[in-house]
Amino acid sequence: MGGPLRFLLSNEFGLIVLVLLFGILFSTLSPAFLSKFSLYALGRTSAVNIMIGFSMMVVIITGGLNLSVGAIGVGAAMFGGWLMQAFGMPWVPGVIGGLAMGAALGALNGVIIVRSGLHSFIITLATMSIFFGVMIYLTRAESYREISPAFTSYGRMKILGVISPLLLVTFAVAIMLSVLFRFTALGREMLVAGANARAAEISGIRVNRMITYCHMLSGILAGVAGLMLVSRTGAAIPSMAGQLGQDWLLPAFLGPVLGGTLLTGGRLSVLGTLLGSFLVTMLTTGLLLMQVGAFWIQTYLGLLLLAAVLIDLARRSYLERRKLL
Amino acid sequence: MTEIFNAQGILKTFPGVKALEDVSVSLTRGSIHALLGENGAGKSTLIKVMTGVYRPDGGTMMLDGAEYEPQNTHDAIVKGIGVVHQERNLIPRFSIAENIFLEHLADQPLRRIDYPKLFQDAQRWLDLLEIDADPATPVDRLSVAKMQLVEIAKALSLNSKILMLDEPTASLTPHETDTLFGILRRLRDDGASLVFVSHKLEEVQEICDSVTVLRDGQNACESRRLDELGRQDIVRLMIGRSEMIPDWVARDRAEGQPVLELSNVSTKLGHKAVDLKVHKGEIVGLYGLVGAGRSELAKAVLGKFEITDGEVLVNGISAKINSVADAVGRYRIGYVSEDRKSEGLVLIHSVLENVGIPIWRRLSQFGGFLTNGTVRKHTVPFIQKLEVRTPSLEQQVGNLSGGNQQKISVAKWLAAEAQVLIIDEPSVGIDIKTKAYLHELIRELSDTGTAILLITSDMPEMIALADRIVVMNEYAVMGGFNNTRDYTEMSEGIMGLIQGDETAAA
């Protein structure tokens, strides 16, 4: 079967269609949707949400999950903020420090998971509370507001009046992830370890190490998302992802799941996660513009998740019947 | 003999593959019917169509004179068609007994399960099939052969009118096969109709009455009496030409420094003071009955099981192997697993992604970057030589026929350029034509200097390939001798050693 046809039948294409459909819907219902400011805000928020989706995606490929994405993201952001405020560090070392903290917390998750042999659900549920609790204790729940101006002005910049530079960061990361999982031995080994750990081990892959790497990468990406928020708001705030970082969980799962990342592990789609997270952000923004109450937005998002999964099921069985899959 | 089942003009396609095209078959009561064909010919697909796994895209089926259109697998069972699929379908953490009676248990979902009775009933099947295991054992603790036997017990317990067995003997030893055949003959004499798939033609000729051969998804012959056909006739129907039997000579390469040496190795699993040497370019056959501890020994060498005493030497130097990654990465020891489904392959990944796994690291450049082009260059020759039947290299391995999956599982390591290759039951489920190519590849590999340890329960394969044969029994090496390629002499020698007859050890 030809490549173009296969793409038309793919999950990613389905998402593109949905994005266009809702785009048209929102812009006809609310003209403000296409205003420069609204588009700018949409891009800025998507940039962060996509990053959060990536952070979860790289753990889902191990067949596990990471409930502590939010806690790690905030922890990394607070650490970066502290470095900049307490030592007056310029933003580059501050960001590197923050990402290192994300990597360390993620790696800690990974090490505990492979050493204990317990499911990542339990471990990251626990570390979510621990990381967040320790962070609150150390920061006394105070924000760091003396952030390097170069860094915060980046988050507020507008390219051509509508594009948030944060989107560029997200695209760069998306490309790096695609390259990692498609064109490097390391990324492929991570996928094999996630798909069939026994076969991976017999093939000489260090499965535990790969799983730890996945969690470490998840921590780094969560850190990137946290620091993006710092750059955007101009401060590192302990509550920026809600209590225990829980506000991140829905976007974290929605992106990868809508995007076709296999929950049992071993298969991902970077483009799918990107589109999935974008769709979710767009829906939220659109519904907010239409002044739908915040409570309803959560409900709609939940319904969207359910609908997406059901539609995907229908698409698959249709393809199977038409013998296209 | 009366007809019980009949299929006409069956059609089934998958994306890019015509698996069955106008296939017909007819079964009679009280007979064993062979279903033969090369890997990917469509045998399993036909069986799945008959048992309600797949809906055919065309054709009709009649069962007992009535139209038969199974809606699902349960439907087929209710109508009297039982099946042992080629791929294992046991539920991992459930006990043997629960697995055997799964269908019965599912029938009455709310009734309390009488476990003592369940175990007792299961024990009867275990006794019948001579499976030495407690019915309460979780099935994932069993060896591949025992799992296969449990799968058979599960199908037998349904007392079906028609029983289909898709390569039931692929991972059984001759003795277990004999036991099974005794049971099958009794079922036949009681009037059941059996369908038997196997790539071992000796078995087919021993037990079957009639035969249908498929080639490229079409009938090469339909329900012919087997006693009219000789082995060469069947082979010609299957592969379109006669069999090629290479006349290699065994070579004496047991000289110089062994590449792999086990010196006095004991393991936690019970291996006792095992000594074994494999030299450069040598193929050493490790023979033993199931349960002799051969695969476990291989995995101990690989670092998966702990060695408690003695040592493993690679090129004369004591090897420190703490994990399989050490064995593969540092000492270039490869292992083709006997269990392709759980240890050999990643079923949800593509052919190309599977076959390159062991060489990714070596082929990557500029700090870990890898292109499919380089992977292709190193693996495609093996995929072609083994005639893997797949619509493309991007096809998911799980969608290939069983035999073609096996070829990928082996090709992956043939391409890996290991210095020591341990090959465990390489030709399980591989058709006779490809088996000859596979043997050729293994010989060629040894000619390039690879030291090969071949574990196989297939005596003809052992005698065809090995330069030297070492016999193991109950976790100990009983002795060894050079292969003269004289079948009778070798098999007597092997059996002698297994029974502990010292004089056989020359």
Ligand SMILES: Nc1ncnc2c1ncn2[C@@H]1O[C@H](COP(=O)(O)OP(=O)(O)OP(=O)(O)O)[C@@H](O)[C@H]1O
């Ligand atoms: N689910 C599937 N999706 C796509 N292709 C399939 C699927 N199942 C089977 N095929 C293809 O159909 C063809 C027939 O496969 P089948 O499993 O029936 O072969 P077989 O005769 O049983 O071979 P073997 O001896 O290797 O078991 C093969 O080319 C296989 O790749």
Ligand SMILES: [Mg+2]
């Ligand atoms: Mg088959």
